[in-house]
Amino acid sequence: MIAEGPTLDPMALPGWAVAGHWPWPRLAVSPEVWAEAAERLGNGALVLLGLWGDFGAVHMAIADAVDPARILVLSLHCPDGTYPSVGRAHPPAIRLERATQDLFGTSAIGLPDSRPWLDHGLWDEQAKAAAYEFLPVEAEDVHQIPVGPVHAGIIEPGHFRFTADGETIVRLEARLGYTHRGIENRLQGMPLEQAARLAGRCSGDSTVAYTLAFCRAAEAAMGWEPPRRAVWLRALMAELERLANHLGDIGAICNDAGFAILLARCGVLREDVLRIGAACFGHRLMMDRIVLGGVAVDLDATDFALIRALVPDVRSHLKPLMALYDKTASLQDRTVGTGILRPALAAQFGAGGYVGRASGRRCDARRWPGYAPYDELNFDIPVLTKGDVDARLRIRILEVEQSLRLVEQIVFRMPNGEIQVPVPPAHGGEGMAIVEGFRGDILVWLRVDTAGHVARCHLRDPSWFQWPLLEAVVEGNIIADFPLCNKSFNCSYAGHDL
DSSP states (O other), rough: OOOTTTOOOTOOOOOOOTTTTTSSEEEEOOHHHHHHHHHHHHTTEEEEEEEEEEETTTEEEEEESSOOTEEEEEEEEEEEEEEEEETTOOOOGGHHHHHHHHHHEEEEEEEESSSSSSSSSSSSTTOOOOOOOOOOOOTTTTTEEEEESSSTTTTTEEEEEEOOOOOTEEEEEEEOOTOOOOHHHTTTTTHHHHHHHHHHTTTGHHHHHHHHHHHHHHHHHHHHOOOOHHHHHHHHHHHHHHHHHHHHHHHHHHHHHOOHHHHHHHHHHHHHHHHHHHHSSSTOOTTTTTTTESSSSOOOOOHHHHHHHHHHOOOOOHHHHHHHHOOOHHHHHHTSSOOOOOOHHHTTTTHHHHHHHTOOOOOOIIIIIITTTGGSSOOOOOOOSSSSHHHHHHHHHHHHHHHHHHHHHHHHHHHOOBBBBBOOOOOEEEEEEEEEEESSSEEEEEEEEEBBBBEEEEOTTTHHHHHHHHHHHHOOOOOOOOHHHHHHHHHOOHHHHH
């Protein structure tokens, strides 16, 4: 054990370095060191990036809370199928450990909540599914309201159990896992090229970000380097994806507050971005356009002209729309002060994306840990501290402005050259990548066997750390404001359940 002290390096954890893991080190540690890391997560010295199971082991990715570019992966061998619970000291790990229990059968000793998470009691054909035991609430004059898992429209399935005192929410507990498709298990044994396509289908609204994260992890593991032009084209696609999703969310939040005109107008802008994706990259969502070793589609002068024209068009329409939002008192009354996420709680859960940045977290994987070409581009990371629905909407607006700024720079400075290089024969290795999707940071950890197939792959959506926070922010709000809070988070069901 390492003595605590004011000069203690929170990343100074003893272990045995595992060779062939890129770009950050992986350490095989003892149960004592694993528990020590959990304590440092609990006291805020470290930030949890992910926790996942493996065959006879568990892994945990952590970052320095002060310098988030300092990242480390810890691995613990579990010969008896047990390991010290991280969630005991650090609640954000609880659901990750419950999922690991379902997927690999490993047990976290001391886990405060050991109920199944992804397994709804249907995986064992011989077992009878038992009713899920929601947490009890001991209070007078409260009632429960079950919502879902089937919802109106095309929303994905999720069950929400409200406990309310009249119209005021006392507790919300979510039950997810309905969209679990066994993606990580399906990835095992796949050739890398095929696996990249499947990774891009984890959460359809983030197909560019997921494919980019998988390809970066594979390229790190194999030591492959995509051409410079391909790296810039990847960033262009990522920013267009971010634009489309933020524009859609801005309108949808206003619509849930009863102001449909902004939904319609933002929907037009979102459609303009999607059509640019189709015209320039051949697919509205730009699915499968990022590939190992580069990209599958190049752009010509006509394509760049279309994208250059898009930027001022979105700017000219967005400004009056936001002025309309600001001067509509009935809309402000619904969003300001609703669903407040306190900065301390956002920091504890390492909340990324607009959820974290609206609550004081200066976080963005494009800067920390950072990746090309963003180290050559100028952009700001907007941060607010109010943490309410209004702040999460305003962060989106500010991020639209920054993405437009980035698109301008990328198009103007696009390097010449090849867009894809033939990848050399694969060899065994491990890689990890963290990419900024529109919801926040997406993590992919990958082990490749000597035949160039996936031996193990873990994909972590930012929603894993955001869903629990949604439960927290709705407490004390009225039930009618839940859809507004929910849309301001816009967590992914599919990306979470995998």
